[in-house]
Amino acid sequence: MPGTTEPRTVAAQLRDVLPSLPRAEQRVARALLAGYPTAGLEPLATVATLAQSSPATVLRLAYRLGFQGYPELQQALKRETQQRYSSPLIQYAEPTAEEGTGQDDDGVLGRSRRVLLEATAMTFDQLPEGELVKAAGLLADSARRVSAAGGRFSTILAHYLIAHLHQLRPNATYIAGSTADHAAHLLDMGRRDVLVLFDYRRYQRETIAFARAAAARNVKIVLFTDPWLSPAAAVADVVLPGQVRSPSPFDSLTPAVALIETLVAAVVEQLGETGRARVAKYDQMADDVLREEDTTSQPATP
Numbered sequence: 001m002p003g004t005t006e007p008r009t010v011a012a013q014l015r016d017v018l019p020s021l022p023r024a025e026q027r028v029a030r031a032l033l034a035g036y037p038t039a040g041l042e043p044l045a046t047v048a049t050l051a052q053s054s055p056a057t058v059l060r061l062a063y064r065l066g067f068q069g070y071p072e073l074q075q076a077l078k079r080e081t082q083q084r085y086s087s088p089l090i091q092y093a094e095p096t097a098e099e100g101t102g103q104d105d106d107g108v109l110g111r112s113r114r115v116l117l118e119a120t121a122m123t124f125d126q127l128p129e130g131e132l133v134k135a136a137g138l139l140a141d142s143a144r145r146v147s148a149a150g151g152r153f154s155t156i157l158a159h160y161l162i163a164h165l166h167q168l169r170p171n172a173t174y175i176a177g178s179t180a181d182h183a184a185h186l187l188d189m190g191r192r193d194v195l196v197l198f199d200y201r202r203y204q205r206e207t208i209a210f211a212r213a214a215a216a217r218n219v220k221i222v223l224f225t226d227p228w229l230s231p232a233a234a235v236a237d238v239v240l241p242g243q244v245r246s247p248s249p250f251d252s253l254t255p256a257v258a259l260i261e262t263l264v265a266a267v268v269e270q271l272g273e274t275g276r277a278r279v280a281k282y283d284q285m286a287d288d289v290l291r292e293e294d295t296t297s298q299p300a301t302p
Contacts, residue, residue, distance in 0.1 A: 008126055010076055011036050011229045012241065013065050016128060025061045027051040034234045040077045044070050080228050083201075112247040116254050119243035123255040124262075126227075127240065135222045135238045136266035138194045142169050142274075144220070147185060149175040150198035151207055157198045157224065157256055164264045167282045168275045182210040191218040199223065199230035200244060200251060208232045224256055 014029045021029060031051035032040050039047065048055045059070055067073040139146055146165060148158035155177050165172035175185050189195070195214045199207045211221055211232035223236035226244045233239050242259050246252035268275050 119245040140270035145171040148196040154198035
């Protein structure tokens with residue numbers, strides 16, 4: 001599909017190669033990811049010091065990622081940084097992907113179809129299947145409690161995920177987006193918890209702080225974010241990035257919804273008969289409640 005060949009972010013490439021890297025290069029990759037993207041904008045010697053490695057090791061990693069040297073890697077990071085903090089106002093001034101291509105003759109409907117389909121296809125093309133399987137394993141583990149939270153707009157994604165999990169497994173909780181709610185929830189969190197967070201560009205400080213505080217309590221963290229990665233990715237156990245390209249100046253959540261529904265499908269597969277039995281029980285209980293409501297709402301017989 002046209003438009004699905006955009007280069008992957010440096011962060012995505014680092015996460016891909018991380019398990020196979022020599023130990024010294026792993027330290028460099030982890031240092032770059034921990035301070036992403038600004039760590040990679042530091043001088044070569046500074047990155048080497050941060051990683052307790054050598055400048056030569058930093059260069060080897062840059063070459064391994066396909067760059068001609070460290071300056072080229074930095075240029076890629078600078079471009080990403082500009083995109084990472086792009087606001088709707090800035091995007092008003094940017095031409096749409098179809099301007100000048102002769103593809104926008106069918107108006108907003110045709111443009112939306114192209115942009116949203118391409119963004120969703122690119123999300124799936126660039127998603128490591130292992131990350132999805134790992135996330136599904138965490139959510140399907142009934143011995144773990146699962147919570148989810150998001151930001152100003154992405155909180156609806158957290159609510160959507162938990163609404164599905166309620167039917168498939170016990171102990172799934174939606175957390176409202178306030179710092180006070182986060183703090184109250186942290187009191188009871190520990191190594192048997194999984195926290196699913198949604199954080200997209202113009203990242204929210206309270207979400208990032210929540211991730212760091214939860215990680216400090218040995219909570220497993222699954223992060224849904226954009227290709228430029230929320231700073232919360234530095235402490236996440238699983239990162240599921242999705243494209244945010246939109247036919248308007250406002251970032252799209254359409255690929256994120258597709259990711260959630262794919263993750264739910266993977267959880268259903270892992271739960272098998274256990275999940276089916278719970279859904280059946282849920283449906284029966286819902287029917288019983290509806291019948292009770294119908295009975296109480298009927299006027300008394302004279």
